[in-house]
Amino acid sequence: MRHLTFAFLTLILISCNGRNSDKENVEIIEKYITSVENLDYETMKSLLAPNYMGYGPSYGDSINKEQALQSWKYNVENIYKSIKYNKSRNTAVTINSGPNKGEWVSNWGELHIVYKNNIGEVTIWANSIYKIEHGKIAKSYTFYNEADALRQLGYIFAKPDDICE
Numbered sequence: 055m056r057h058l059t060f061a062f063l064t065l066i067l068i069s070c071n072g073r074n075s076d077k078e079n080v081e082i083i084e085k086y087i088t089s090v091e092n093l094d095y096e097t098m099k100s101l102l103a104p105n106y107m108g109y110g111p112s113y114g115d116s117i118n119k120e121q122a123l124q125s126w127k128y129n130v131e132n133i134y135k136s137i138k139y140n141k142s143r144n145t146a147v148t149i150n151s152g153p154n155k156g157e158w159v160s161n162w163g164e165l166h167i168v169y170k171n172n173i174g175e176v177t178i179w180a181n182s183i184y185k186i187e188h189g190k191i192a193k194s195y196t197f198y199n200e201a202d203a204l205r206q207l208g209y210i211f212a213k214p215d216d217i218c219e
Contacts, residue, residue, distance in 0.1 A: 075146075075157060076146035076148075076157075077146075078189070079146050079157055079158075079159045079186040080144045080145075080146050080159055082101060082159070082184075082186060082189065082190075082191065083144050083159045083161055083184055083186075083191075084144065085097065085101060086098065086101050086184075086191060087139055087142060087161065087163075089101065090137055090139075091136075091137055091138055091139060093130045093134065093136075093137070095123070095126060095127050095130060098123070098126060099123055101190060101191055102119045102122065102123070102190060102191050103119070103187060103188070103190035103191060103192040104119060104190075105119070105192060106118060106119035106122065106190075106191060106192055106193065106194075107192075107193050107194075108122050108193070108194045108195075108196065109193075109194065109195045109196070110194075110195050110196040110197055111196050111197055111198050111200055112200065132170065133169060133170060133173075134167060134168070134169065134170065135168040135169060135170045136166075136167070136168045137165060137166070137167050137168075138165070138166045138167075139163045139164070139165055140163075140164045140165070140166050140177070141162075141163060141164040142161060142162070142163040142164075143161070143162050143163070144159055144160065144161050145159070145160050146158070146159050147159075147160065154185075156185050156186075156187065156192075157185070157186045157187075158183055158184065158185050158186070159183070159184045159186060160181065160182070160183045160184075161181070161182045161183075161184070162179075162180075162181050163179070163180050163181075163182075164177060164178070164179055164180075165177065165178050165179075165180050165198075167203075169207075173207065174206065174207045174208065175206075176202075176203045176206040176207060177206070178198050178199065178202060178203050178206075179198065179199070180196065180197065180198040181196070181197045181198070182194055182195065182196045182197075183195045183196075
């Protein structure tokens, strides 16, 4: 009886602390990252909630599940040769109140992207934050330096006034 009570209390403590759901949520994001590395459209689709919304990398960027899947499919078929997370770290957090209340996983990664048609390759730092609901990714915010990626591909930035003179 003593062992049963201890096991029951341990289960309650794990549940109350969110450790079990934190672990499951991190596993969802790890599976999602693997689908990105494998250019696996179907797994990505299975991990996004029907009401998924993604934001970033620019301030005004937003995309729903259908748009995200169309964009990803196009990018896999036409733009990306490979994407590799050289470094990747995840942490789970629960926000208990406010408009962002819920279970979240934040991923920091160093990504190496190789483009098709000899366009080039880039290495970028990226941060994505995922809200998990009912075992699916319901929302994400992604941040990376778009200008740095373009610079690595050989683009040069200039103000329009400098070009038109």
